[in-house]
Amino acid sequence: MKTLDQLPDGLDPKLCDILDRLASVFVALSHRIARNGIDENLGGAAGLNTDGDAQKALDVIADEAFMGALVNTQVRHYASEEQDSVVTLNEGGAFALAIDPLDGSSNIDTNVSIGTIFGIFPAKDDPKASFLRAGRDLLASGYAIFGPQCALLLTVGDGVLKFVLDPQTGRFVSLGVIASIPPNSVEYAINSSNYRHWDDPIRAYVDDRVAGSEGPTRIDFNMRWIASLVAETHRILTRGGIFLYPGDARPGYEHGRLRYVYECAPIAFLIEQAGGSATDGQEAILDRVPDALHARTPFVFGSKNKVARVATYHDLPHEETSALFGKRGFFRV
Incomplete structure (x- = not known):
């Protein structure tokens, strides 16, 4: 049977x-x-x-x-x-x-x-x-x-x-x-204890979510972090939002900690099939080719509009991502 x-x-x-x-x-x-x-x-x-x-x-x-x-x-x-x-x-x-x-x-x-x-x-x-x-x-x-x-x-x-x-x-x-990933969730998932190690675009993105209704987005957000990729994925497939595991300045974390072959590529395929998006913060994960079996990659996935927003932060001039959130008035979503 x-x-x-x-x-x-x-x-x-x-x-x-x-x-x-x-x-x-x-x-x-x-x-x-x-x-x-x-x-x-x-x-x-x-x-x-x-x-x-x-x-x-x-x-x-x-x-x-x-x-x-x-x-x-x-x-x-x-x-x-x-x-x-x-x-x-x-x-x-x-x-x-x-x-x-x-x-x-x-x-x-x-x-x-x-x-x-x-x-x-x-x-x-x-x-x-x-x-x-x-x-x-x-x-x-x-x-x-x-x-x-x-x-x-x-x-x-x-x-x-x-x-x-x-x-x-x-x-x-x-x-x-299942239904397509909802686009309008106000949840984001990231391990904020690593804030001091992140690059400026990721800090700026998170700063604007922490600022909530008093910042440039004019929206209050909720942060989630389970430290279980399947649980994070399951939540996003169910009710939308975004997950971020960027690379950072710590030794061994330059490319994040998640493995491309066993974790990121399979999850990215699922997310795209559910109408979402999955990137390394800027480029589509599924277009990347790993150079080693256990290669790691930064990983950002979830509602398509949320993931696209992260990529936009990487395109900003340095003086804007390193400034306080109040000086970034270009996002309202």
Whole structure:
């Protein structure tokens, strides 16, 4: 019995099989996360990954579960945030899967929503070349979010589909194509503790939102920050707004901290399919080509008009972005 039903008609059966196997792992992880602390400590330290980030036990468990589920499928190459290099799972397979097996793992023990992010490319003979390419080459992408409700958001290039896990049957039920991202949200998400490290355009953008109705926008805003990319994405797909993770002046943060291959490209594909926009602050993320498997990039996404506004701040003369908000009178939206 399939775990994931009601995929679009005409979708390649080999791709459908991969998506269904991923869904079966989502179900298993959802059950396991719900029992965290009863059977095991999923938030326990498990060393460092290839990029020097701390791993939790569930990071490793999830990575191994996905690799095991994709043996004897059409996934030829497997690139994971938890692996040093590309793993070839099935010689001759037609697809290459990029995956962040467990996004937001620092939140495991706080009971905040966490998830899995994935993107599927057509495979090339060269394992690395299968992933070092523009995000526009993606055939499908999505994420599973493990929270009060386990949901799967998926695109195969024609809108964004939403599925919800029915805990009684262990199957994902289709809720159809979601609505476009709302344009008029007054929410923005950024880690403001890094304010002193940001470039002037990002500071200016945030200053104007903090100023609210007393600043050039004449609008009061609410700030959000969950530190879980899937949770931030889920909120924006549901009610609009904008997410910003810029590069900054700290060593190792010049290009932000989010990975292009496993996180940004798959999320950007979803966001564009939902009528939003995703950039590095100025240029479309999906047009970029990463130079390394674990390459990082600044990431700004959300309602199209909000993301375009950030790019405009980068076009301002230096004296305007470094000045107090009261001297910028050019924005009213």
